[in-house]
Amino acid sequence: MGGFEKAERLGKLPPYLFKEIDRKKAEVMARGVDIIDLGVGDPDLPTPTHIIEAMKAAVEDPANHQYPSYSGMHDFKYAVAEWYERRFGVDLDPESEVVSLIGSKEGIAHLPLAYINPGDVALVPSPAYPVYHIATMFAGGESYVMPLVRENTFLPDLSAVPSHVAERAKLMFINYPNNPTAAVADLEFFNKVIEFADKNDILVCHDAAYTEMAYDGFRPPSFMEADGAKEVALEFHSLSKTYNMTGWRIGFAVGNRAMVDGLGAIKSNIDSGVFQAVQIAGIKALRDDQSCVQEMVEVYTRRRDLMVKGLREAGFELDSPKATFYLWIRVPQGYTSAQLTTQLLEKGVVVTPGNGFGEPGEGYFRIALTQKRDRLEEAIERIKSMAF
Numbered sequence: 001m002g003g004f005e006k007a008e009r010l011g012k013l014p015p016y017l018f019k020e021i022d023r024k025k026a027e028v029m030a031r032g033v034d035i036i037d038l039g040v041g042d043p044d045l046p047t048p049t050h051i052i053e054a055m056k057a058a059v060e061d062p063a064n065h066q067y068p069s070y071s072g073m074h075d076f077k078y079a080v081a082e083w084y085e086r087r088f089g090v091d092l093d094p095e096s097e098v099v100s101l102i103g104s105k106e107g108i109a110h111l112p113l114a115y116i117n118p119g120d121v122a123l124v125p126s127p128a129y130p131v132y133h134i135a136t137m138f139a140g141g142e143s144y145v146m147p148l149v150r151e152n153t154f155l156p157d158l159s160a161v162p163s164h165v166a167e168r169a170k171l172m173f174i175n176y177p178n179n180p181t182a183a184v185a186d187l188e189f190f191n192k193v194i195e196f197a198d199k200n201d202i203l204v205c206h207d208a209a210y211t212e213m214a215y216d217g218f219r220p221p222s223f224m225e226a227d228g229a230k231e232v233a234l235e236f237h238s239l240s241k242t243y244n245m246t247g248w249r250i251g252f253a254v255g256n257r258a259m260v261d262g263l264g265a266i267k268s269n270i271d272s273g274v275f276q277a278v279q280i281a282g283i284k285a286l287r288d289d290q291s292c293v294q295e296m297v298e299v300y301t302r303r304r305d306l307m308v309k310g311l312r313e314a315g316f317e318l319d320s321p322k323a324t325f326y327l328w329i330r331v332p333q334g335y336t337s338a339q340l341t342t343q344l345l346e347k348g349v350v351v352t353p354g355n356g357f358g359e360p361g362e363g364y365f366r367i368a369l370t371q372k373r374d375r376l377e378e379a380i381e382r383i384k385s386m387a388f
């Protein structure tokens with residue numbers, strides 16, 4: 001059978017670097033090895049009860065069974081604006097500067113369709129969450145890679161972007177606190193981004209999915225706190241990690257009105273918004289007492305300290321992260337990311353090779369702190385039993 005030829009964009013998807021790991025994982029599992037998965041960035045903790053209760057009640061109400069408004073319920077957008085005001089001191093107009101999303105991934109993936117013409121350039125960090133590059137490519141655009149390296153504290157070096165590229169660029173993606181490097185950014189960096197974006201007519205897309213997952217009293221800033229941010233930027237946020245709601249699919253974007261409008265125009269032609277019962281649960285999450293967030297941070301702080309200590313004792317080189325639930329760790333001398341990952345897998349410990357997030361991630365691997373304490377302790381024991 002000839003079959004149907006797929007669109008070229010699918011052929012342009014980067015090679016699936018986890019294929020070999022998936023194969024190896026299946027092989028190790030088939031041998032009966034107990035697997036400790038530190039690969040996936042999906043919280044193991046449950047959604048807090050008060051949010052589940054709000055959802056249960058909302059599901060019963062027939063008013064929530066119809067199509068929602070594509071841009072979000074009035075109340076949800078107000079709850080987002082109030083949360084921004086309380087958390088960041090940022091003033092937002094709920095009607096024109098907030099849009100609800102079916103998870104922040106959905107919004108990030110759709111934004112290039114609103115701004116990228118075939119051949120246009122987007123500035124994309126690497127290593128990074130893969131959606132920035134893939135969404136640019138799906139819209140017909142080209143990514144210009146901004147490498148994130150330790151020498152530059154995993155911030156992109158804007159002065160290294162050639163002026164002819166900066167002039168052509170329409171969009172720029174950044175993400176702090178960062179996945180996968182766990183790096184954080186301050187307002188001084190955001191100010192530099194705004195200056196660069198202003199000069200080159202670039203729209204900034206800041207992915208802020210991890211601002212609430214921060215340790216030792218550190219409070220990561222919003223891009224929107226920087227002067228002039230609303231002129232050039234849209235900030236993406238998610239309830240996924242803050243409230244352990246990855247499966248619920250709810251997030252939002254805030255900031256530049258024209259960008260909210262542009263993204264809304266794409267969305268209104270593709271999806272029909274977020275199930276209202278989920279938005280009502282989201283309102284509860286954003287408006288209620290935030291002690292559940294504090295409790296989550298305390299759990300991850302303990303896990304982080306345990307893992308950083310254990311890995312350092314095992315001879316690994318890593319920084320203790322100020323934010324996110326990731327550890328970004330150098331592979332030992334003489335290993336590639338893939339070799340190290342495969343060797344750990346032999347012992348049933350699944351981690352993610354750094355080059356899976358882009359070539360500049362080679363030489364690192366990522367651990368997600370998404371297992372209970374006893375499993376992390378077991379992982380450390382297994383790692384220590386290996387000779388690196």
Ligand SMILES: Cc1ncc(COP(=O)(O)O)c(C=O)c1O
Pocket residue numbers: 041102103104105106129175178179207209237238239240246250251
């Ligand atoms: C950097 C980053 N942005 C966005 C997302 C997507 O989150 P959501 O569940 O809101 O789609 C993730 C999920 O892992 C992420 O790591």
